[in-house]
Amino acid sequence: MSIEVKEISKSYGEQKALDAVSFSINKGEIVGFLGPNGAGKSTLMKILTTYLAADNGTASVNGSDVTTAQKAVQKSVGYLPEHNPLYLDLYVREYLAFNADVYHVSKNRIEEVIQLTGLTPEAHKKISALSKGYRQRVGLASALLHDPEVLILDEPTTGLDPNQLVEIRGLIRNIGKNKTVFLSTHIMQEVEAICDRVIIINQGKIVTDKKLNNLVKDDKQLQVIEVEFDQPVTAEALQTIPELTDSTNLKDNIWVLTFTADKDMRPAVFDFAHDNNLKTLQLTLKGKNLETVFREMTKKK
Structure with missing residues (x-):
């Protein structure tokens, strides 16, 4: 088992950040x-x-306890925190050499991680001269220096442009061929592109833990309908539709409606339009995706 968590709780004063969280990877x-x-x-x-x-x-x-065997844990984990801490005045190789000394690894490893993370074209520069995407690569390179078995990545693609996102996702997928990767993100497409499995936490508790494919296929009663009306309509008015759990206005008079029901809810949407003197210009039953499931699992009660 790479990671095992049993009944972990953590509070900050009166606020409970984690409430008896358990899972294994x-x-x-x-x-x-x-x-x-x-x-x-x-x-x-x-x-x-x-x-x-x-x-x-x-x-x-x-297999090493995070409380009683901290050194062993630190040796087996590569960590990229959300706010990637870098010494901007150092050159890329200089920074990696500093960290290599901390980890007591061979300087030969520096060139290996530079190649692995695609840093070669920028490795001669100061970190301050790098784009956000390449700075993230430096952070990943540093986390990989000691060849850890587990990578823990906290929001690894925050602030990246679309091209950088694709590059870093590809890099993480490649690294994941040989290592265990545990990553947090707010970007659903990122998870769908990279991950095998999803754990969702809400208010300090695990609300689901499933393989990505199973997560989207499960909960067959969840329905997503996209509808365009001929006139404006309010979210408050839409709440009169039976079994509606969420409504999102995409643009103009186009809405995405989420239902939890054991029957097709499109007739209910037609009935709502009729009762409110509206016409439906389009009505589509959409397939579920991770974003839909996430919204349903983490909605405020």
Whole structure:
């Protein structure tokens, strides 16, 4: 088992960040850790990397307890925090050499990680001269220097442009062929492109833990309907439709409606339009995606 978490709890004063969280991750899995802001994602990652201590429960990485065997955990984990801490005045190779000394690894490893992370064209520059995408590559290179078995990545693509996103996703997928990867993100497309499995946390508790394919296929009663009306309509008015759990205005008079029901809800949408003197210009039953499931799992009660 690469990562094992049992009944982990953590509070900050009166606020409970983690509430008896449990899960395990097998070697070689790429797992997406999702949740709204403040759900407890970064707190759990910091516990797994020994930066924070849990109030209750146990956790281990590669068989080493995060409380009693911190050095062993640190040796087996590569960590990229959300705010990638870099020494901007150092050159890329200079920065990696500094970290190689910290990890007590051979300087030969520096060139290996530069090639692995695609840093070669920029490796001669100061970090301050790099784009955000290449700075993230430097952070990944540093996390990989000691050849860890587990990579923990907290929001690894925050602030990247679309081209950089594709590049970093490809890099993480490639790294994941040989390592266990546990990553948090707010970008659903990123998880769909990279991950095998999804764990969703909300208000400090795990609300689902499934293989990505199963997560989207399950909960057959969840329906998503996209509808365009001929006139404006309010979210409050839409709440009169039976079984409606969420409504999102895409643009103009186009709405995405989410239902939890055991029958086709399109007739209910037609009935709503008729009762309110509206016409439906289009009505489409859409397939579920990860974003739909995420919204349903983390909606406020």
